[in-house]
Amino acid sequence: MSRAARSSGLKFLRAALANSESSFFNHHRHRFVQIPRLFDDPRGRRTMSSEKSDGDQKLQIEVPVKFIAHNIEAPPSQIVDTSKKEIIDMFTQAYMMRRLEIAADTLYKSKFIRGFCHLYDGQEAVVVGMEKALTHEDAVVTSYRDHCTHLGRGGTPLEVMAELMGRFDGASKGMGGSMHMYRREAHFFGGNGIVGAQTPIGAGLAFAYKYNKQPNVAVAMYGDGAANQGQLFEAMNMAALWDLPIIYVCENNHYGMGTAIERSAKSPNYYKRGDYVPGLKVDGMDALAVKQAFKFSKEHCVSGKGPIVLEMDTYRYHGHSMSDPGSTYRTRDEITGIRQERDPVERLRKLINDLGLLEPAEVKAIEKAQRKIVDEAVAAAKASPEPTSDWLTKNMHVDTRNVRVRGVDAYASHPVV
Ligand SMILES: Cc1ncc(C[n+]2csc(CCOP(=O)(O)OP(=O)(O)O)c2C)c(N)n1
Numbered sequence: 001m002s003r004a005a006r007s008s009g010l011k012f013l014r015a016a017l018a019n020s021e022s023s024f025f026n027h028h029r030h031r032f033v034q035i036p037r038l039f040d041d042p043r044g045r046r047t048m049s050s051e052k053s054d055g056d057q058k059l060q061i062e063v064p065v066k067f068i069a070h071n072i073e074a075p076p077s078q079i080v081d082t083s084k085k086e087i088i089d090m091f092t093q094a095y096m097m098r099r100l101e102i103a104a105d106t107l108y109k110s111k112f113i114r115g116f117c118h119l120y121d122g123q124e125a126v127v128v129g130m131e132k133a134l135t136h137e138d139a140v141v142t143s144y145r146d147h148c149t150h151l152g153r154g155g156t157p158l159e160v161m162a163e164l165m166g167r168f169d170g171a172s173k174g175m176g177g178s179m180h181m182y183r184r185e186a187h188f189f190g191g192n193g194i195v196g197a198q199t200p201i202g203a204g205l206a207f208a209y210k211y212n213k214q215p216n217v218a219v220a221m222y223g224d225g226a227a228n229q230g231q232l233f234e235a236m237n238m239a240a241l242w243d244l245p246i247i248y249v250c251e252n253n254h255y256g257m258g259t260a261i262e263r264s265a266k267s268p269n270y271y272k273r274g275d276y277v278p279g280l281k282v283d284g285m286d287a288l289a290v291k292q293a294f295k296f297s298k299e300h301c302v303s304g305k306g307p308i309v310l311e312m313d314t315y316r317y318h319g320h321s322m323s324d325p326g327s328t329y330r331t332r333d334e335i336t337g338i339r340q341e342r343d344p345v346e347r348l349r350k351l352i353n354d355l356g357l358l359e360p361a362e363v364k365a366i367e368k369a370q371r372k373i374v375d376e377a378v379a380a381a382k383a384s385p386e387p388t389s390d391w392l393t394k395n396m397h398v399d400t401r402n403v404r405v406r407g408v409d410a411y412a413s414h415p416v417v
């Protein structure tokens with residue numbers, strides 16, 4: 001469809017909206033609010049403009065799925081301030097994440113990647129939307145499902161790919177693997193293999209911000225399975241007691257390994273599970289809704305109101321890890337249905353098309369460029385060397401060469417080998 005034809009289609013859409021709160025939009029579709037947007041100019045006139053000073057185009061989009069609040073008087077608006085550039089950017093990032101995870105799947109099956117490997121495809125909107133509301137001065141800590149979190153924090157596809165293959169160019173010099181992405185300079189404190197372990201670490205990061213009087217927030221991301229872990233409640237208690245600036249993000253992908261949430265949680269309303277901690281349930285497949293929820297939460301935390309829980313309603317397409325085909329505890333129809341109705345990458349693409357932000361050929365060009373980036377990262381990771389054996393002890397905190405430790409017998413000591 002030409003840009004002109006789409007634009008006349010949009011005019012029709014606007015007219016339809018002006019006339020009715022039409023059922024034309026089902027509950028998963030974004031509603032386009034207003035282009036150009038009205039705002040007050042410095043001379044006190046109401047001015048129509050769609051251009052920002054940098055040539056970007058301002059947009060306001062109504063996200064269709066309502067935020068559901070717990071212990072929050074004024075939940076965030078359904079209307080999200082965004083821009084053409086931001087939407088294209090989110091699509092580009094989400095598309096690249098998707099490609100990277102699919103490449104990882106292939107590499108795993110051809111044995112270039114070994115060991116644990118948990119893929120994030122399906123959940124991309126959570127990281128992409130989150131990063132639009134935070135800065136890299138804010139801290140993030142997550143679970144073992146961390147490849148895309150690393151990319152969101154500005155890490156490169158090569159750092160992820162090489163880490164997956166145990167190569168020296170990896171985020172952790174190839175010594176950690178899939179669960180151990182890490183990027184200190186962007187305040188990304190890694191993936192964690194122990195379910196829930198990141199939640200008290202997040203409280204510690206938030207404590208540091210409060211102690212140093214820094215206007216930043218810590219984010220601890222955990223799964224629906226981890227939501228039943230005791231340490232989360234201990235950490236939340238402390239965070240709430242001390243009003244720590246932390247956003248607890250429950251990525252509810254509806255399964256903990258092969259166990260559906262209804263079979264593992266007495267209450268699968270994870271946004272309420274902080275009890276005295278405010279919470280919001282968010283459509284975690286909608287990057288704009290995610291951004292809005294994080295913007296709201298960061299303001300909440302930095303203003304001194306303490307922690308908040310965001311339940312992201314999301315879905316993982318792959319099995320729990322590469323050893324799980326992911327099809328024994330759920331139906332193929334369920335997976336296909338989510339792909340068709342809620343896919344986060346397709347939603348962003350649709351937004352670009354519906355608003356006529358790019359021509360279809362321009363979208364194709366973005367996809368091609370991102371595929372090339374991933375392909376090049378795979379090639380470079382394969383060419384990257386393995387870490388040399390002296391790296392095995394390089395990150396030890398203590399030089400143990402002259403240290404003796406007590407044995408089972410209190411009077412005998414042994415050298416550390
Ligand atoms: C303390 C601990 N218990 C058990 C495990 C094994 N384990 C790894 S992932 C997982 C399920 C977690 O599910 P969820 O929190 O929903 O995260 P998701 O994998 O869905 O992202 C379990 C039980 C572990 N790694 N650590």
Ligand SMILES: [Mg+2]
Pocket residue numbers: 223224225251252253254255256257
């Ligand atoms: Mg889960």
